[in-house]
Amino acid sequence: MRLATSFSLLLTIALTLTFAAGLVGAADKPAEVALTIEKQKFDPAEVKVKAGAPFVLVVTNKDSKPAEVENKDLKVEKVVAPGKTVSIRVRALKAGSYVFVDDFNKSAQVKIVAE
Amino acid sequence: MGATFVVVLREGFEAALLLGIVYAYLAQIGHSDSRRYVTVGAGLAVAASMLMGVAVTILSGPLADIGPDVIALTVIFGAVALLTWHGWWMGQHARQLRGDLQRRIDAAHASQQLWMVGLIAFTGVFREGAETVLFLWGLMTQLTDLTGMAALLGGAAGLAGAAVLGWLVFQGGRRLSVHRFFAITSLFIMLLAAGLFSAGIGRLQGIGLLPGGEPLWDTSWLLDEHGSVGGFLAGLVGYRARPSALEIVAYLVYLAGATALFFPHVLRRRTRRNGPVVGSAETSRV
Numbered sequence: 001m002r003l004a005t006s007f008s009l010l011l012t013i014a015l016t017l018t019f020a021a022g023l024v025g026a027a028d029k030p031a032e033v034a035l036t037i038e039k040q041k042f043d044p045a046e047v048k049v050k051a052g053a054p055f056v057l058v059v060t061n062k063d064s065k066p067a068e069v070e071n072k073d074l075k076v077e078k079v080v081a082p083g084k085t086v087s088i089r090v091r092a093l094k095a096g097s098y099v100f101v102d103d104f105n106k107s108a109q110v111k112i113v114a115e
Numbered sequence: 116m117g118a119t120f121v122v123v124l125r126e127g128f129e130a131a132l133l134l135g136i137v138y139a140y141l142a143q144i145g146h147s148d149s150r151r152y153v154t155v156g157a158g159l160a161v162a163a164s165m166l167m168g169v170a171v172t173i174l175s176g177p178l179a180d181i182g183p184d185v186i187a188l189t190v191i192f193g194a195v196a197l198l199t200w201h202g203w204w205m206g207q208h209a210r211q212l213r214g215d216l217q218r219r220i221d222a223a224h225a226s227q228q229l230w231m232v233g234l235i236a237f238t239g240v241f242r243e244g245a246e247t248v249l250f251l252w253g254l255m256t257q258l259t260d261l262t263g264m265a266a267l268l269g270g271a272a273g274l275a276g277a278a279v280l281g282w283l284v285f286q287g288g289r290r291l292s293v294h295r296f297f298a299i300t301s302l303f304i305m306l307l308a309a310g311l312f313s314a315g316i317g318r319l320q321g322i323g324l325l326p327g328g329e330p331l332w333d334t335s336w337l338l339d340e341h342g343s344v345g346g347f348l349a350g351l352v353g354y355r356a357r358p359s360a361l362e363i364v365a366y367l368v369y370l371a372g373a374t375a376l377f378f379p380h381v382l383r384r385r386t387r388r389n390g391p392v393v394g395s396a397e398t399s400r401v
Contacts, residue, residue: 054323064256065252065253065256065257066171066172066249066250066252066253067253068246068249068250072340072341073330073357074321074328075317075318075320075321075322075328076321077246078183079171079183079245079246079249081171081172081249082172084171084172084175084179085175086175086179086180087180088180089322089323090321090323091320091321091322091323091328092323094329104249104250104253105253106118
């Protein structure tokens with residue numbers, strides 16, 4: 001039982017951190033990168049971001065079916081419902097290029113170049 | 116069709132596996148009558164997944180931005196806590212369960228365990244549930260042409276395939292001796308929970324709550340976690356082709372802690388070897 005308690009504690013800490021970060025995130029306003037999903041494609045298909053700084057992908061889905069913006073290596077996995085706009089926090093990236101796909105339609109890809 | 120089959124099969128596999136184990140576990144401890152706890156847990160998870168799917172399509176703003184992350188993290192760490200508790204419990208009672216002494220577990224202790232088992236079923240199904248619901252819903256919107264139909268059919272077949280796998284695990288698990296069943300599932304649950312714990316840490320890094328996140332090595336040339344074999348391994352034992360340092364540390368720390376909690380008799384027996392041979396008659400009976 002002591003174990004269950006310590007794990008609940010861990011969980012609470014994790015959650016508190018998440019909420020706190022949400023607040024902090026709102027305060028320091030990382031750069032936003034706008035993307036649109038339309039006709040099963042990302043527009044633009046390639047975007048540049050600053051290396052070493054976290055940023056927010058603001059994805060709008062103009063199609064009639066849900067999409068899931070995903071990059072497994074960066075642990076990004078977020079559903080964007082039809083007609084909705086969702087902000088996705090991405091951690092600071094080393095210089096290089098990173099491909100995000102729509103997990104529900106793998107042919108839709110967007111390349112993010114950090115430099 | 117093949118692609119959607121694999122996607123849904125992979126999403127459903129982990130849930131089916133857990134359900135199979137939990138049902139077999141109840142059969143093994145002689146509480147088959149309590150299956151409804153698991154069924155209710157799994158059913159509630161399906162309902163919650165659909166609700167989540169609807170919520171994601173209705174809500175917008177900060178709730179839609181952070182909400183899914185908070186829920187995902189809660190489910191991940193909640194599942195880790197539950198699985199740890201369960202593994203610990205099995206470790207404590209493995210000795211009692213040896214031979215054909217299931218009945219020795221006193222009813223009160225076992226019934227306290229049952230809602231936990233229901234919760235495990237819930238987290239197992241809910242974890243990938245909302246995503247699968249949305250994926251299948253996306254397929255349904257494409258029903259206008261033949262490829263859309265084939266894709267939906269593939270998705271349904273994937274769901275059925277996962278259910279069959281779960282059923283096989285249940286049948287296999289039920290037939291094993293209690294001792295072997297506990298040993299195998301304890302090991303499996305430990306690896307699964309270690310993988311989950313590490314994944315949770317990785318996710319916290321992904322949204323920038325924990326520092327770091329750069330991969331320490333890259334084995335994707337050998338086994339890609341996005342492929343079918345690597346994908347199953349990722350779900351089962353937490354395989355990562357490009358893990359971060361913190362993910363590796365989390366995995367190892369969990370394994371070390373869980374070994375002590377899940378297999379206390381292994382440690383105890385080792386120390387006993389040097390001391391007076393107490394209980395050797397008991398062990399030889401096994």
